Amino acid sequence: MTTKQPSSSLPVPFRWLWAGAATSNLGDGMLLAAGPLLVTTITRDPLAVALAPFAQQIPWVLFGLLAGAVVDRVDRRKLMILVNLLRMLVIISLAAIIFSGALGLPVLYGCLFLLGTAEAFADNASTSLIPTLVPSAQLGLANSRLFGTITVTNQLAGPPLGAMLFAISHSLPYAGFAALLALAVVLYSKVAVPLPAPGSSRAPGTSMLLEVREGLGWMRRHFAVRTLAILITCFNVTFGATFAMLVLYATDQLALGDIGYGLLMSASAVGGIIGSLLFPLLERKFSYATLLRTGLVLETVTHLALVLTHQAWLAMAILFLFGIHALVWGSVSSTVRQRAVPDRLRGRINSVYMLGSIGGIATGSLLGGVLGQVFSYRAPFWFGFFGSFIILLLVWKSMTHIATAGSHGEEDQATPPQMP
Secondary structure (H helix, E strand, O other), rough: OOOOOOOOOHHHHHHHHHOOOOOOHHHHHHHHHHHHHHHHOOOHHHHHHHHHHHHHHHHHHHHHHHHHHHHOOOHHHHHHHHHHHHHHHHHHHHHHHHHOOOHHHHHHHHHHHHHHHHHHHHHHHHHHHHHOOOOHHHHHHHHHHHHHHHHHHHHHHHHHHHHHHHHHHOOOOHHHHHHHHHHHHHHHHHOOOOOOOOOOOOOOOOOHHHHHHHHHHHHOOOOHHHHHHHHHHHHHHHHHHEEEEEHHHHHHHHOOOOHHHHHHHHHHHHHHHHHHEEEHHHHOOOOOOHHHHHHHHHHHHHHHHHHHOOOHHHHHHHHHHHHHHHHHHHHHHHHHHHHHOOOOHOOOOOHHHHHHHHHHHHHHHHHHHHHHHHHHHHEEEEEEHHHHHHHHEEEEEEHHHHHHHHHHHHOOOOOOOOOO
């Protein structure tokens, strides 16, 4: 799909959402480095290390579908504000426990579980709001700019900042995150949401279970959105297995310290920034199918390239290319999905997509921990490579149909015969 270059001026309500997401994701990025480092102060056991991201991701599996139905029922902006306030309270409590020296793995896992539960609702509401605030022609630009900014805060600025604060005091990154969440709530409160279109609301008296079934039925009939959900689930299993062992890979194979680990994680963010800047040009010059296929090849090769290198600079270069892929892939797949899904179903469809996305990472994290414990931290990287390669072969021919589905609207639901 090749699109006309949209205007670079994005609507003001989206800009407030954009600012709030950037603020909260800076805190998320701080914990991206501080979290694994905190776990390793308690234990070096690979399975215990992998259980930390698993505890934060499993709520998406348990409550994801419920979150989608709730997002389609309530004021999405108010829901975002409420759950971010709850996240702030959990983070404040965790910072106090760390500062007191009483932190143990059960308490840490419990706090991460509560954070993941809140994120399941907040992220779904935020994603569902984007097509409401941005015209269809600007969705690609909006997604790339939003993802690019989140990449800067979550992966570039956040991890080294979190690692540096962690080196000063283990509780400091968590106290900082709480302050950032308070600011994000203020920014989200300024988002002006347009009134829903006539007939877009749910029927009175409809049960939540029936609403969930309606969303699942729509996705089952829509080939492109359904296949994207399956695809991101499978690739996130392989990615999650590798990512769960990244802290051990960085410290053992690359011999990096706390700050070096944060910088390694930031390498992909630099690629994400470049990807965000290049996306309007890539969108104009190449079809979405070409962008999706190229990205899947890069992701597959990333696992192999990482496990074969012992040089920190080369690992950072590999993750830089991965960052470009992640930004472009996320922008394209989100745009296809947002254009195809009607507003009244966005929360429920997003819940299925995020369930697969986060659930895939959670499953991969747990699997990576088991493989790392039974074999070594290198085993998940090999699993990631071979698993991604098989998936790539299965979906290669179907990319053209998937990539163009968003331009056909809601009714483009045929399944092409070549899909395995």
